[in-house]
Amino acid sequence: MDPPRLVESLSSREVLPPSASQADVYAAAVRPIVEDVLAGYNGTVMAYGQTGAGKTHTLSSVAPETIGAVPRAAAEVFAGVQRGGEDVHAVYMSYVQIYMELIQDLLAPESENLQIREGEAGVFIAGVRQVEVRRLEDCLELLQAGDRNRTTAFTAMNAVSSRSHAVFMLTVVKRKPVGDGSDLHRVRIGKLFMVDLAGSERLKKSGSTGLRASEAKSINLSLTTLGMCINARADPAATHVPFRDSKLTRLLQDSLGGNAKTSLIVAVSDAYEHVEESVQSLAFGMRAMRVTTQPKVNERLDFASLAMGLKEGLGQASAAAAPHDARALALERSLLAQESELEYLQHALQAERERVRQTAAGAAHDREALDRVRAQEAEALRSEVAALQAEVERARGEAAAAEALRREEEARHASECAELRGAAAAAAAAAEQATDRLARATEEHAVAAVGAARRAEAERAAAAAAAAEAQRALEAELAGLAPRLATAEQQLAGSRRLQDMLTVQHEQQLAELQSKAEGELRAQKEAARGEIFAAQEGAARAECEARDTISRLEGELERSQAYGRELQQRVDVLEAEILQAADHSAHAAAALRAANESLARERELGRALQRRLAAGERSRETMAASWREHKRVSDAARTVQRAYRAYRLRIIRDQAHAGSRALTDARSRLGSLAAERDALARKRRADLAFSGQTLVRENLAVLQEGVESIVAAFLLPARDLKSLARYAQKVGGQTPGGLRTPTSAVRGEATPTLSRAGSMTGTEGLIRAFHPLMQSVRSTPRATRLKD
Numbered sequence: 127m128d129p130p131r132l133v134e135s136l137s138s139r140e141v142l143p144p145s146a147s148q149a150d151v152y153a154a155a156v157r158p159i160v161e162d163v164l165a166g167y168n169g170t171v172m173a174y175g176q177t178g179a180g181k182t183h184t185l186s187s188v189a190p191e192t193i194g195a196v197p198r199a200a201a202e203v204f205a206g207v208q209r210g211g212e213d214v215h216a217v218y219m220s221y222v223q224i225y226m227e228l229i230q231d232l233l234a235p236e237s238e239n240l241q242i243r244e245g246e247a248g249v250f251i252a253g254v255r256q257v258e259v260r261r262l263e264d265c266l267e268l269l270q271a272g273d274r275n276r277t278t279a280f281t282a283m284n285a286v287s288s289r290s291h292a293v294f295m296l297t298v299v300k301r302k303p304v305g306d307g308s309d310l311h312r313v314r315i316g317k318l319f320m321v322d323l324a325g326s327e328r329l330k331k332s333g334s335t336g337l338r339a340s341e342a343k344s345i346n347l348s349l350t351t352l353g354m355c356i357n358a359r360a361d362p363a364a365t366h367v368p369f370r371d372s373k374l375t376r377l378l379q380d381s382l383g384g385n386a387k388t389s390l391i392v393a394v395s396d397a398y399e400h401v402e403e404s405v406q407s408l409a410f411g412m413r414a415m416r417v418t419t420q421p422k423v424n425e426r427l428d429f430a431s432l433a434m435g436l437k438e439g440l441g442q443a444s445a446a447a448a449p450h451d452a453r454a455l456a457l458e459r460s461l462l463a464q465e466s467e468l469e470y471l472q473h474a475l476q477a478e479r480e481r482v483r484q485t486a487a488g489a490a491h492d493r494e495a496l497d498r499v500r501a502q503e504a505e506a507l508r509s510e511v512a513a514l515q516a517e518v519e520r521a522r523g524e525a526a527a528a529e530a531l532r533r534e535e536e537a538r539h540a541s542e543c544a545e546l547r548g549a550a551a552a553a554a555a556a557a558e559q560a561t562d563r564l565a566r567a568t569e570e571h572a573v574a575a576v577g578a579a580r581r582a583e584a585e586r587a588a589a590a591a592a593a594a595e596a597q598r599a600l601e602a603e604l605a606g607l608a609p610r611l612a613t614a615e616q617q618l619a620g621s622r623r624l625q626d627m628l629t630v631q632h633e634q635q636l637a638e639l640q641s642k643a644e645g646e647l648r649a650q651k652e653a654a655r656g657e658i659f660a661a662q663e664g665a666a667r668a669e670c671e672a673r674d675t676i677s678r679l680e681g682e683l684e685r686s687q688a689y690g691r692e693l694q695q696r697v698d699v700l701e702a703e704i705l706q707a708a709d710h711s712a713h714a715a716a717a718l719r720a721a722n723e724s725l726a727r728e729r730e731l732g733r734a735l736q737r738r739l740a741a742g743e744r745s746r747e748t749m750a751a752s753w754r755e756h757k758r759v760s761d762a763a764r765t766v767q768r769a770y771r772a773y774r775l776r777i778i779r780d781q782a783h784a785g786s787r788a789l790t791d792a793r794s795r796l797g798s799l800a801a802e803r804d805a806l807a808r809k810r811r812a813d814l815a816f817s818g819q820t821l822v823r824e825n826l827a828v829l830q831e832g833v834e835s836i837v838a839a840f841l842l843p844a845r846d847l848k849s850l851a852r853y854a855q856k857v858g859g860q861t862p863g864g865l866r867t868p869t870s871a872v873r874g875e876a877t878p879t880l881s882r883a884g885s886m887t888g889t890e891g892l893i894r895a896f897h898p899l900m901q902s903v904r905s906t907p908r909a910t911r912l913k914d
């Protein structure tokens with residue numbers, strides 16, 4: 127699938143076709159945000175879309191030919207840092223995932239329940255690991271290490287489906303001097319969030335079950351909350367935005383309408399079967415476009431580091447209080463450590479409690495699910511066994527019925543065969559009987575015909591005898607009755623014709639009867655033969671049919687027996703499965719026991735943690751008391767120190783005032799002395815009197831004292847005094863041993879004086895030396911400050 131990506135940003139909109147490259151997506155949706163981050167804004171890039179649509183590919187791909195937006199953004203940030211020149215930059219990276227409503231640090235996977243807090247600068251993840259990254263390579267290595275810790279899984283929709291929301295964070299800190307000659311800096315902090323949202327998925331479509339289904343539900347829930355927040359932010363009439371309903375929306379609170387510039391990448395699939403999800407994703411993007419944000423540059427003056435510098439200076443100045451401070455600091459640190467340990471322990475305890483509760487809930491849930499599954503499986507097995515038994519019974523019944531049918535069929539076949547045989551035998555017997563009957567009938571007919579013939583013969587004989595008798599009678603009568611003879615002869619001829627006719631008739635009848643009997647006998651024989659043949663054919667057919675039926679029934683019987691055997695095997699398998707399920711159930715019970723034991727152990731651990739917590743609390747209280755005591759001592763020391771400083775300041779101010787007054791006096795005296803010197807010079811030039819020189823020397827002694835008091839009052843460093851002495855020596859041959867350092871004056875020793883030893887030339891040199899020195903004293907900043 128090579129889906130198109132719709133890039134929606136809150137300020138602009140762009141639709142990229144499937145052929146668009148990763149560089150196109152970066153240029154359209156990410157580069158403007160990265161540039162803003164370098165300028166000190168908060169920026170967010172979110173990838174949204176159905177599971178498998180290409181969000182992770184778009185953001186996190188590190189394949190050389192399809193580098194994703196995150197590595198590109200990191201590269202651009204480092205390029206921007208390099209371009210920044212003298213501005214001091216630091217880049218920090220964090221990487222977390224939100225999995226089943228728990229925030230896990232992908233750079234420190236053992237931190238798996240981080241909390242979101244809100245401060246002046248917005249929401250942040252407390253305790254997340256922030257790694258300072260100096261090079262792009264370090265950043266990419268951390269990214270890959272984090273990706274390895276990310277939760278992914280094989281699903282029906284995506285072979286490597288992200289089961290969590292991943293949030294990649296880069297913080298760019300830029301420090302720049304204010305430019306007023308002070309140590310004060312201007313700090314700009316730009317934060318870049320790149321969010322790879324887990325993909326929405328329809329359980330019906332993905333077919334996820336068990337853990338995958340729970341993950342999908344959690345993902346869908348947080349995405350629904352994200353949608354609700356966006357709807358509320360886009361609706362001016364909405365009064366409540368449910369940011370707190372999920373960790374995702376809480377973390378993205380600033381990005382969804384606060385201080386951030388946000389860009390949304392909507393990844394959609396071009397496959398027809400995903401059209402519904404694609405339309406929903408686009409509708410989400412359209413709603414998101416109505417959200418407005420209030421971005422501003424995160425800039426502030428770095429008073430903290432200035433304060434730190436001042437504190438350092440103060441620390442140096444107040445070395446006297448250092449031991450107490452160090453102790454107080456150590457105590458404070460220890461207290462803070464204790465507090466953070468306490469907080470950590472409280473978090474750990476809370477997390478442990480939560481984990482124990484979740485484990486217990488999970489174990490109870492698992493046990494219930496297991497019980498349910500076991501009950502369902504047992505029920506299913508029972509019903510399957512019952513069904514199989516019923517089927518076995520039915521098959522057995524069928525087999526018995528088939529056997530009975532076979533027997534019945536065999537019996538029927540046997541009886542039919544017997545019947546047919548009987549019928550054949552009966553037909554044969556009937557045929558034989560018919561033949562016999564026919565033969566007998568023929569014989570009877572023949573006998574009857576013979577009898578008839580005999581009777582006819584007898585009749586003929588009787589008729590012949592009667593005729594002979596009648597001939598005789600006739601002859602007698604002929605004799606007696608000639609006429610009657612003729613009549614008798616005629617009658618005889620007539621009788622003879624009748625006899626012949628009767629004989630012929632009798633013979634004809636006999637022949638007819640014989641042929642008829644023979645025909646009937648033949649017909650009956652034919653019929654009997656046909657019947658026997660038909661009976662034999664029927665018997666053969668019936669036998670064939672019976673054989674077919676028997677073989678069919680035998681086949682059915684075999685199939686029934688095979689089915690019965692198969693059913694028996696399935697029953698065996700099911701029984702084995704029941705045993706296995708019982709084993710599983712035993713294992714599950716053992717696992718449950720182990721979980722309960724682990725729960726007990728964890729409870730014990732929780733109690734131990736509570737004990738440690740209480741001990742920590744006690745120790746913290748002791749430490750707090752000790753800290754308070756030391757703080758009291760330290761405060762007292764600070765008060766003393768402050769009083770001492772004020773006292774010193776007063777003395778210095780008094781000295782400054784005295785110095786200033788002395789300076790003014792010295793100036794006026796210097797003026798009058800110069801005037802006197804000029805007058806003396808004039809007088810010397812005029813009088814060339816030695817007494818004038820003496821006067822100058824005496825006045826110079828006074829001047830010398832004035833200079834010394836000025837030097838002492840102005841706290842001239844020893845080196846200046848030494849250089850003065852050196853200069854004086856160079857100019858006037860004054861020995862360095864004649865000068866004393868002003869430090870002694872500060873300490874309240876006797877007023878320093880310049881040695882009066884030395885020649886007139888040295889004194890004049892000193893006077894000459896005094897003028898440049900005065901110049902230098904006037905031009906030193908210290909003098910200026912003191913004067914001020």
Ligand SMILES: Nc1ncnc2c1ncn2[C@@H]1O[C@H](COP(=O)(O)OP(=O)(O)OP(=O)(O)O)[C@@H](O)[C@H]1O
Pocket residue numbers: 127128129175176177178179180181182183184284286287288289323324325326393
């Ligand atoms: N534009 C693209 N070009 C080439 N392959 C892509 C593209 N988009 C996505 N793929 C590929 O599709 C598969 C799924 O993409 P991907 O894992 O990025 O999806 P996803 O939206 O992050 O899914 P999920 O929400 O389940 O994590 C991956 O194998 C990926 O390489």
